[in-house]
Amino acid sequence: MDPETSDDQLLAAFLGGDQGAFDTLMRRHEDRIFGLALRMTGNRADALDATQDAFVAAFRKARTFKGTSAFSTWLYRIGINACHDLLRKKSKLVPTEEIDPGAMPDNMAEDVGLRMDLALALQDLNPDYRQAVLMHDLGGFPYEDIAVLTGVHVGTVKSRISRGRKKLAEMLEQRGAPAASNQTT
Amino acid sequence: MTQMTHEDVSALLRSYAEDGLGKDQRARVQDHLGSCAECRAELGVVTALMAAPARPMDDLERAALHQAVRTEIALAQAPRMQRWGRRLAPALGAAAILAVIAVGIVSLDRDAIQPGRQVEAPAGTTNDEQAEEQQLDDGEDGTTATSQAAADSAGGSGGGSAGTTSSGKAARNSGSVPAAGGALQGSQLDSELNRDRAGVTIVRRSFASARFDPGNLVAIAGDLAAGPSAESDAGSDTQALYATGRAGPWRATVARCIERTVSASPLELTATSATVYRHEDIVVITFVWVDDSRALNYEVRGWRNRDCDRPSPIYRRGRVP
Numbered sequence: 001m002d003p004e005t006s007d008d009q010l011l012a013a014f015l016g017g018d019q020g021a022f023d024t025l026m027r028r029h030e031d032r033i034f035g036l037a038l039r040m041t042g043n044r045a046d047a048l049d050a051t052q053d054a055f056v057a058a059f060r061k062a063r064t065f066k067g068t069s070a071f072s073t074w075l076y077r078i079g080i081n082a083c084h085d086l087l088r089k090k091s092k093l094v095p096t097e098e099i100d101p102g103a104m105p106d107n108m109a110e111d112v113g114l115r116m117d118l119a120l121a122l123q124d125l126n127p128d129y130r131q132a133v134l135m136h137d138l139g140g141f142p143y144e145d146i147a148v149l150t151g152v153h154v155g156t157v158k159s160r161i162s163r164g165r166k167k168l169a170e171m172l173e174q175r176g177a178p179a180a181s182n183q184t185t
Numbered sequence: 186m187t188q189m190t191h192e193d194v195s196a197l198l199r200s201y202a203e204d205g206l207g208k209d210q211r212a213r214v215q216d217h218l219g220s221c222a223e224c225r226a227e228l229g230v231v232t233a234l235m236a237a238p239a240r241p242m243d244d245l246e247r248a249a250l251h252q253a254v255r256t257e258i259a260l261a262q263a264p265r266m267q268r269w270g271r272r273l274a275p276a277l278g279a280a281a282i283l284a285v286i287a288v289g290i291v292s293l294d295r296d297a298i299q300p301g302r303q304v305e306a307p308a309g310t311t312n313d314e315q316a317e318e319q320q321l322d323d324g325e326d327g328t329t330a331t332s333q334a335a336a337d338s339a340g341g342s343g344g345g346s347a348g349t350t351s352s353g354k355a356a357r358n359s360g361s362v363p364a365a366g367g368a369l370q371g372s373q374l375d376s377e378l379n380r381d382r383a384g385v386t387i388v389r390r391s392f393a394s395a396r397f398d399p400g401n402l403v404a405i406a407g408d409l410a411a412g413p414s415a416e417s418d419a420g421s422d423t424q425a426l427y428a429t430g431r432a433g434p435w436r437a438t439v440a441r442c443i444e445r446t447v448s449a450s451p452l453e454l455t456a457t458s459a460t461v462y463r464h465e466d467i468v469v470i471t472f473v474w475v476d477d478s479r480a481l482n483y484e485v486r487g488w489r490n491r492d493c494d495r496p497s498p499i500y501r502r503g504r505v506p
Contacts, residue, residue, distance in 0.1 A: 026254065031241050039234065048242075048250060052501065055254045118233055137199055137234040162195040162227065169226035172233075 007071035015062060022062075026055050029072060032139070033079040039138055040083040042119030046090075054082040069149045076139045077149055080131055087123055121171040129164030136161050189217045194224050202231045245487040248469040249500030256471050256483045261505050468493075469500075481505045 005013075007028070013021035033054050037047035057078050065074055122130055131150065135141045136157070147154045194217045200206050201214050218225050242250065469487040482504045486497035 023251070026251065030247070030250065034242055035237070038239070044246075048246060048501070052250055052253050052257070055250075056257050059254070059258050115239070133230075133234070137231050140199070143196075158192065158196055162192070165195075165198075165227040165230040166223065168230045172230070173226075 008067070011062065011065065011071055022059060025058075025071075029075055030055070032072075033075065036076065036079050036134065036138060037083055040080070040119060040122055040134070041086065042116050046086060050079070050082045050086045053086065054079040057082060069145045070141075073135070073139075073141050073145045073149055076135060076141065077131070080134055084127065117172055117175045118168075121168050121175070124171060125164055125167055129160050129167060132157055132160035133164035133168070137165070187213070189213050191217075191221070191224060194218070194221070195227060198224070198228050198231050199235075202228065202235055245467055245469070245489065245500065248467060249485040249487055252469050252471045252485045253483070253501035253503065256485070257503055257505065478506070 005024070007025065010021045010025045010028075014025065030051060034047055034051045037050040037054070038044065041047050041050060054075070058075055061078070065071065122134070125133070132146060135146045135149075136143065143154045143157050146157045150157070194214055197206060197210065197214055201211065206214065218228065467487055467489050469485060472484045472486070483502065484499050485501040487500055488495065488497050
């Protein structure tokens with residue numbers, strides 16, 4: 001596997017019949033998708049389900065990828081949709097926290113309660129806001145990419161993100177897990 | 186310093202959180218944050234979202250995920266039983282081929298049907314197709330490690346089933362009832378049973394029919410380290426492993442894992458095929474079988490350190506109608 005091969009090249013190879021290219025793409029992006037799913041569902045079992053669903057969907061839809069956005073953006077949205085579908089199927093995903101000795105106890109954001117609350121809050125958030133927030137804040141995708149992918153103006157993306165964050169902050173505060181950061185540095 | 190608006194700050198928050206802003210912008214954002222609780226609240230959310238997840242996938246979860254993805258894709262492309270005679274292009278190599286085999290092997294051989302067991306023919310299967318599929322040479326080509334049940338006859342009646350291994354050694358020989366519509370009838374046709382050295386029955390199959398490539402009929406011991414082509418390619422090097430015995434201790438390990446799983450399964454798991462995946466010290470095996478409604482089911486299990494005596498949890502499972 002050549003680490004220099006771009007996503008686009010791998011995708012082209014895959015569409016040209018190289019099954020191994022899909023494996024490579026999967027390996028490249030699976031942690032990110034899993035991280036997204038874990039953030040959204042709050043538990044590993046559902047996160048693994050959603051990750052699996054996402055890659056199966058990507059495989060099936062590979063031909064429809066137009067290249068107007070980056071492959072990783074496109075895949076990320078498939079991941080969000082997979083989580084969303086899982087949500088719908090299960091009507092509500094209940095984050096079940098596992099006591100993880102590997103978790104970083106010093107990091108407030110890793111606090112068990114906050115992680116669960118965040119997952120629940122995300123599930124309750126307006127889907128448009130949620131998609132925008134996840135893609136930008138969690139996925140790190142630029143506004144332009146998100147705009148192209150979701151078919152709206154950059155301004156709309158920005159306002160969705162801002163409103164989504166505010167709503168999340170409200171919900172988190174209501175649950176008693178203040179997300180407001182006192183840090184200014 | 187010009188004041189930043191909420192919108193300006195909001196648009197910069199993520200970069201700010203990952204320390205990606207230039208000194209000047211950073212200072213201006215900080216300045217705004219100092220007196221704006223709303224924007225601080227937004228920043229708090231951004232920080233929470235950006236925090237790393239608790240624990241990334243470990244190697245077993247990862248390998249099981251790969252297997253499950255491949256399996257699900259392959260099974261979705263496997264023909265329905267009533268159309269099982271149709272040629273199927275392999276989707277992802279091993280899993281697809283074995284799934285096809287699984288369906289194909291679950292062909293109905295009416296001659297082998299035990300009296301008293303009702304078996305329905307797959308719709309659309311003609312006598313010609315059945316006859317053709319009955320040409321199963323016992324050739325040199327590859328082996329497929331499957332659970333004993335695949336080769337068992339209608340075990341429900343307890344004995345005297347054609348094709349059953351004579352020495353009934355493997356624990357799962359007894360009482361493994363075929364799950365798929367009564368179709369897993371033992372017969373001279375679809376199996377010749379061989380004991381491998383580990384004492385687990387390996388079913389040897391090969392097909393004379395041009396529809397199946399005999400080179401692909403192997404139990405796959407894919408090696409992650411060798412890269413994607415070794416995993417997804419059902420072909421030559423893995424076949425060579427089994428044919429020449431170079432798999433050595435891994436073969437025994439794999440066989441043992443399969444045997445223990447099948448014999449211990451409360452579901453009377455009658456896996457008709459297994460795809461094996463190994464890397465360093467883990468083995469991941471996907472069991473595929475057909476249920477009564479002809480849906481294809483799979484379970485992915487994994488073992489570490491070749492410790493097949495420890496029952497494996499089911500890492501992934503699914504059903505493809």
